[in-house]
Amino acid sequence: MKKVKLIFVAFILVACFINKIQAQVQGAESYRPxxxxxxxxxxxxxxxxxxFLNGKYHLFFQHNPNATTWGPMHWGHAISTDLVNWQEQKIALYPDSLGTIFSGSAVIDKNNTAGFGKNALVAVFTHHDHKVEESKSGLPAQHQSLAYSMDEGKTWTKYSGNPVLRSPGLQAFRDPKVMWYEADKQWIMTLATGGSATFYASKDLKSWNKVGEFGVGFGSPEGTWECPDLFSLPVNGGQKWVLLSSLSSGAPNGGSGTQYFVGQFDGNTFTPDHKDVRWIDYGTDNYAGITWSNTGERKIFIGWMNNWTYANVIPEQGWRGAATIARDLNLKQVGNEFYLTSLPVKELNGMTGKTNVIKNIQVKGDYDLSAKIAAFNGKFQLELATVVDESFSLQLGNRKGEMLIIGYDKANNNFYMDRSKSGLVSIPNNFAKNIIAPRIAKGSPVSLKLLLDASSAELFADEGLTVMTNTFFNSEPFNQLYIKTNKPVTIQKLKYSGIKN
Structure with missing residues (x-):
């Protein structure tokens, strides 16, 4: 009997130990999307x-594998077949004698223009020489280089003639985004060059000539341009060109963000249709995003879900940093102008559980949806459309009293996301605040799509005309949800579902 008791006690101690370890692991991963x-x-x-290559989406990313703060940059690598479930691969590109590996792009050289082999996967990236930078010699530290892969990105060979494009004396000369420009049968590189984007052309990916520049006098006057992207989109039976440019500072809600321009490109010159500053995302946590290559007319965008004002000091749990949801980009006409829209990729619909629909909800005061979303454990998708454009809000909360408030303000014609009471808000540089985005759509009904995933909220309003991405750090999942109004509001349709992963 004594032996049985000892075994039972031992079993209890082991179970307690396992539960403790599981709790620690859970705690260590509580913010992971x-x-x-x-x-x-x-x-x-x-x-x-x-x-995109042979049914697989390749995502490379700036990566410091040895610390949870920015440091010697490598190219990390992940693969997905559906843009939602990702399998991390071994590191693709390591620093070398020419420097660390900054941002860039990849193309498929179908015609073997570079001589690496037919259908070679070619990466074009910035070599950054920290030794030159730290010497304060005044010499440029950033140059463009190549690497190629003949086995779909499993292994890489750096070109022996690197760098292929040396800086003309600029300190900021980085982040090449390369595309094939069919009209001139040549490659076009869009490069971040301080306060502008510069266009270079090449027949072979190795020899480059400057053909144009854009940016002076356009867009936001603040910050350094980074991670540009130039691509065309079909619209109204024709096409227009879109130029993305991320800015290190000066975003509408503070810190870093990504502006865009709609216009025309003739192989040398980009001519915008508008003078006003437009942002692909008005939230604080979508930066340095670009689109996938080799996807045809479909343009799929993904960004870094962070902001340079606090990126190195947000909570870390052995990892730090995540990507936004992948998004389909399109153009939509509003009045006489064209605006970029972005919505979660259609593949996400295949990851949702049962979609629940409620129609014609009359809301005056509070409408409690907590029981309907509690089981999703803070990871779900919600969509709603109103009948008229009256003010309302969605209040997400938990039993700790933490809350994230998302809403539409009719008087000021804007959307907002208030994370001032969302959990850990003592993060420096004005993290705890109400984040505001203008309403671009015209007309009465308001539509929202909200994605909530552990520590991030992505809001797509009016079919993606206004977008906000924000992170937060709550101590437990938001499993309470209320629709709140001051005046009666009719919700024409509300849909919600959990997301499986």
């Missing part, structure tokens, strides 16, 4: 080198 990419360990910032 479930249907967004994040590295297993270490630091992540800019997505780069994204390419």
């Amino acid at each position: 479930q249907f967004h990419f994040s590295p297993k360990k270490g630091w992540m910032n800019d997505p780069n080198g994204m390419i």
